[in-house]
Amino acid sequence: MSRRKKRARPAPAGQAAGQPASPPGPEAAPVAGAPPRWRLPVLLGVLLLLAGLWVYLNRGPSVPEVPGVDLRDADPEVAAAVTRARDAVLRAPRSAADWGRLAMILHAHRYLREAATCYTATAALDDQNPFWPYMQALILLNGQEPAAAVPCLEQAARLTPPNSLPRLRLAGLFLEQGRLDEADAEFRKVLAAGPDDAHARLGLGQVAAARRQDDEALDHLRAVADNPFARKRACALLAAVYERRGDRAAADGVRRRLAGLPDDEPWPDDGAEHVAQFQVGLAGRLERARALQLQSQFTEAVRLLREAVEHYPAADAAWSRLGTGLGLLKDFPGAERALLKSIELAPGRADHWFYLGAARKEQRNYRAATEAFRKAAELRPTDAAAHYQVGECLEAQGDRVGAIAAFRAALRCRPDMAEARDRLARLKDKS
């Protein structure tokens, strides 16, 4: 989205002022009808001022100072990336591209105040690009002064097509602030450009529900009740609207459906995704691996995780993630080795022990798995899953008494754990 606008170079100041007229000689007599003597200097003054103003208006936009960034304790890869980007801006302080890159790197690593400053500078240097005010708005929306995001979103919306995400975000902000008429107007602009826009339909449903215009709310909400980006929120509001109308059966039906729905997927946001790509360091690597695993790209994820342990060999989290990643590839011996390494680095981490237990259990090494799960439960006594797994492993080894005790321990932590209750009942029945 980054586009740089070429600005006209301001003309030399002297040229704009024009050639000074020859001053009248002292012997020249005043002529009737000629301008008074004081008018010439005033005129020259005006011309000079106008020239100065022209120069002022055509100067390049002012940019703030490059913000300092406290990189103490930061991941070395992060610190290096920030430093490189900052140095580039210091070398070329009027480069929108360099400012933008610094802004995005800072944003990706949650240096939000500094990132906002850089977005301001970038937006000034690249003022026809909606990306920069939009990204600045995203920071402001999550900060202490969300109202300050309004002008940024308005600016971004002006520079984008009517059905753009900035306009939808602006409408959403208006909705949250109770500015329902403005929210309604913005959502309708989006809908006018794309009558099937689920985001706008959901928004209009929310606005109508807030106004208690139930028929209209139902119309919009039903339209997106199956949309994976909107269905959960739509159903939540539908249930409330049905209840308000006294239609308990419909409300209960939606509520039952709601209980089985996963969270709505986030609205696609190319801008936010673009910024996320700038994340580096261990957190960035693990996040990318997680994203791959969510897309079932387990082999590629393991490749990234192997790189992560190479770069961060002392990071127990990286080894643990490699272990669980190998588990997803059914390489349980490999998983066990990686998890043992994570435990070597952080023996107090109950989750590492738990995953080790799982890897061993998959290999039907129940005795060793029990040991690992027990250690997990010892380190984290409220972990119902660890107690439960101890129970399963003991049951597999024929230790019914031990298994009963473990399932009871699980239920003490999580009385809602149906599987533990079932196993316990079955074991009791056997006895």
Place this chain on the structure above:
Amino acid sequence: MAPALPCGLLCGLLGLACCLGVGCRQASEKASGDPTAAQQPPWFTDVTAEVGLDFTHDPGPLDGKYFLPQIIGSGAALFDFDNDGRLDIYLLQNGGPRSGSKNKLFRQRPDGHFEDVSAGSGLDFAGHCMGVAVGDVNNDGLPDLYVSEYGGGRLFLNRGRGRFEEAGKESGIDNPMWGTAVSFLDYDRDGWLDLVVVNYLDLNPALPCNNAAGLRDYCSPNNFKGTVTRLYRNRGRDAMGKWLGFEDRTEVAGLGRTPGPGLGLLCADFTGDGWPDIFVANDAWANHLWVNQRDGTFKEEAIVRGLAFNVRGEPQGNMGVAFGDVDGDGLPDVFVTHLTSEQHALWRQGPRGLFQDRTGAAGLASARWRGTGFGTVLADFDHDGALDLALVNGRVARAGPTTEPFWDAYAERNQVFANDGAGRFRDVSLANPALCAKPNVARGLAVGDLDGDGAPDLLVTQIGGPARVLRNVAPRRGHWLLVRALDPARKRDALGAEVRVLAGKRRWERLVQTGHSYLCSNDPRVHFGLGAVDRVEAIEVLWPDGRTERFPCPAVDRVVEVRQGQGTPVKAPLTAKEAGQP
């Protein structure tokens, strides 16, 4: 005069140029609140030192481990443990069981000074203490306490003369989880106070969390699973008069069906059927409203009743809970505090039993500044007849790099909002520097009339900082009443009673419930600001057992005690169900 024209032109053009040069970012309004409010007289003054309250919260070691319970903080209780008519203070520590920092009990002397009577009280113990509930569980006339902790909780029975005895496991309460908000209620109307313990997360304390820059910080709740809110039924006394303790009814009552990361709690009648329900504010999760089915079970109905999500149908980081009728329509509303990146939410009730997020309409979403709110109370601080709002703030993720002192990176200002009488709020924080000027990492906010002048005072708890007493010094604009509703048969405050003050066409309603705000227990008496109303026709009480009585109120500007059985019985108002409402 000649230069005037070009100068004027120049100024105008320069002004235009300046306007053109401004980016999308508006000038930052660093001050919280309406700047005009600064001209108004303050409502509060800090009297912590004057009243001798000497308590500094210990959050545990700052050893780089970022132990999550630290950032949750600890609450406090305002209660009259010795029945001398003056509120005393109990303050919790979070340094852990092996720390030397013990909870403290302060008794209020007749001169308003608080003296430390912790030693030997039985309440002076160390732990990862979170919330506290006050209620007389054995109906002996002495208020008892339950303290929730990370990894447990303790019930203390008040034995009189300033001595409390830990009830231990024989009390029937066994909660190994991370307890946070706690409250007493009588959900089965048997006259014995039952206990709700909200649990937060199934924490893995060794899990380190870093932000995107790789800096260590407190973990997000999204890293862990939510847990189940526990319900303990009070078994009352046996034939020999021995108190039998509690029994865990979580599963039977249905609360075990839906876990969640709970932080806030309010037990009140949300549906209008006269039976207490349980509202649990969940962190980054849909809230739960457990509706009392009047047969010992509950059904979760937050979604259909509109309390689960915000106006956009999204779950938020729900924390402290305040309850009260902000718009004078006779129906109590719910206010819940949230993270800095979210909006606090005001759910207005109407029709009875149904709620809708009306935060924007109440003017609470357009505040110039917002923080991460925890403790919150709705109280009529200026006695104008409308409930005002106070909330205390403090971040859960640091704002920047490591600071010295450590907690400065989490500090935020508190806020106060004035109600215009129609349910619209105006931020008057600037007028209240004693409460709002200095950033803090505040968590608990308890409300009660500490100095006996009839106006609600505040107690603020902070992480790693001193507890503060804020005396209400608002210029009195109206009259007031402070009502204590007592159940003489049970020798205790009638928790769960609804008190209505009737004056012509005006009617105010309050709930007798000490467990609200965040991790705190509050004054059991209910406070009414009456504005210009100087004559009250009656005080009507809907008692927890469903009976309603009316009491005369000879005068205003005083504390009134009403005792069940001593009023004139009146036909109970129609319940919502009888009125055909959901």
